[in-house]
Amino acid sequence: MAPDPAPARELAAHAWQQAHATRVGPFASDGFRLGGPPAPVRVDFEDGSVVLGPPPAEQPVAVVTAHDVELAHHGQRYVFTRPDAASDHGAVAGDGSVVAPMPGTVLDVRVAEGDHVAAGDVLGVVEAMKMELALKAPYDGVVTAVAAVAGDQVALGAPLFTVSEAEEVAQRSSEVEEVAQRSSEVEEVAQRPSRDPSRDPSRDPSRDRSEP
Numbered sequence: 001m002a003p004d005p006a007p008a009r010e011l012a013a014h015a016w017q018q019a020h021a022t023r024v025g026p027f028a029s030d031g032f033r034l035g036g037p038p039a040p041v042r043v044d045f046e047d048g049s050v051v052l053g054p055p056p057a058e059q060p061v062a063v064v065t066a067h068d069v070e071l072a073h074h075g076q077r078y079v080f081t082r083p084d085a086a087s088d089h090g091a092v093a094g095d096g097s098v099v100a101p102m103p104g105t106v107l108d109v110r111v112a113e114g115d116h117v118a119a120g121d122v123l124g125v126v127e128a129m130k131m132e133l134a135l136k137a138p139y140d141g142v143v144t145a146v147a148a149v150a151g152d153q154v155a156l157g158a159p160l161f162t163v164s165e166a167e168e169v170a171q172r173s174s175e176v177e178e179v180a181q182r183s184s185e186v187e188e189v190a191q192r193p194s195r196d197p198s199r200d201p202s203r204d205p206s207r208d209r210s211e212p
Contacts, residue, residue, distance in 0.1 A: 003076055005047070011060055012069035012080040013043035013050035019064040026130075039127065042153055044103045045069075045080040049155050083156050096144075098135050098161040100154040104128030109150050111161070115143045123161045124148050141165045 041052045062071035068081040108125040111117060117137040126133045135148075145162035154160065 003074065005078060008071065008073040008076070008078040009045060009048060009080055010050050011056060011073060012045070012062065012071055012078065013052060014055055015059060015062040015064050015071065016043055016069050016082070017041065017052060018055075018059075020066070039105055040153065042103060044083055044155055046083050047080065049103065049153070051153065096138060096141065096163040096165070097159050098123060098138065098163065100126055100128075100156060100158045100160055101133055101135075102126070102128035103156045104133070104154060106148045106150050106152045106154060106160070107132065109146065109148050111143045111146065113143055113146055116166070117141060117143060117163060123163075126154065126160075135160060137161075137163050139163065139165065 043050050043052065060071050060073060062069055064070075066082070067084075068079055070077070070079045072078070104126045105128075106124060107127050109123075110125075111121075111123050117123065117140070119137055119139045121137045122134045123137055123143070124135045126135060137143075141163045142165075143161060144164045146160075147158075148154070148160040
């Protein structure tokens with residue numbers, strides 16, 4: 001059974017932060033937020049994210065680059081790779097998904113499932129690198145999924161909202177209603193009492209008698 005990589009990932013996150021954090025200036029990596037408490041400092045890797053707590057008592061020997069961290073922990077070698085910020089993390093065009101453009105914190109959720117929205121309406125707000133990023137509806141439609149929760153930390157590319165075109169939602173509703181109608185008809189037929197031929201007033205009992 002493979003060892004749990006979580007403890008090593010946490011050590012790698014501290015090592016990367018120590019090597020690359022901005023110490024001073026307006027972009028210092030200290031979680032400062034205007035008008036709010038400091039945000040947790042988070043380091044993202046391709047296989048998971050770490051919210052930094054107190055630094056470890058002993059930092060293992062690690063090879064840290066801009067793209068990954070390699071270290072040994074309890075005799076096991078680990079390599080944790082940072083996500084490529086230059087790659088395309090957007091949703092497939094036209095699928096209606098609205099994803100986190102950067103790792104950050106969900107500040108506000110302004111819609112709920114079933115809400116009708118117009119193209120450009122703000123669905124929610126994510127704070128990343130001390131900037132507030134508005135997440136907007138890609139087109140007119142209906143909100144069919146809301147995964148964002150105010151206060152949650154989200155990773156780069158995490159799906160937060162889904163907007164479906166109104167015609168697509170109407171078609172789905174029509175299909176669901178049609179299936180429900182058919183189920184109701186089948187259930188109604190199944191609950192009807194069975195017919196007893198012997199009690200059929202139109203039947204001639206004499207036909208059941210055998211001739212001598």
